[in-house]
Amino acid sequence: EIVLTQSPGTLSLSPGERATLSCRASQSVSSNYLAWYQQKPGQAPRLVIYGASSRATGIPDRFSGSGSGTDFTLTISRLEPEDLAVYYCQQYGTSPTFGQGTRVKIK
């Protein structure tokens, strides 16, 4: 099983600031089968990034993903109030697994 470790646990930033979220895998994620999801309170997760760096349909271009192998990053270039959420990384190879999430709070 691939274990995904996300950091930091919580990120508290002001609107307009840059958010950088990290996801580290216990072994290499094949073919960059790495996605990021946004989960707002009381809602289902929503796909943000797939293939490590491709934005999902309808996701604003302030969201970007990067990385390969075992180290991946989600960047929100200019934080908006509606970006308040928990962000999970997921590897979707054999037996998909999720990270423990990073909570983004708006100051």
Added chain:
Amino acid sequence: EVQLVESGGDLVQPGGSLRLSCTASGFIFNKFWMNWVRQAPGKDPEWVANIDPDGSVNYFLDSVKGRFTISRDTAKNSLYLHMYSLRVEDTALYYCARGGDTAYRQFDSWGQGTLVTVSS
């Protein structure tokens, strides 16, 4: 518009059984792998099972192997999760999520979930 609507969640005693359903619309159901993902209260999502478009191949989380089965009915555009020998630790909100044309695809659409509570 892709829509996934889960149902069937309930309060059940340990050792009991339950069948969850997910009705899909807005896409060609028999072209996509489908998944069940659960999320215990205050916890991270956990993938549970998936099934191929034909309904002939499926995979399970180790902790549910031998207790859960997954199936689909193309005529009804429906996905099912049959849960047996339920344990307290199976308590969670269960989501169905659409995969892709192969097993290794992101989950691009999710339902709103159905709540399963296992308690005496």
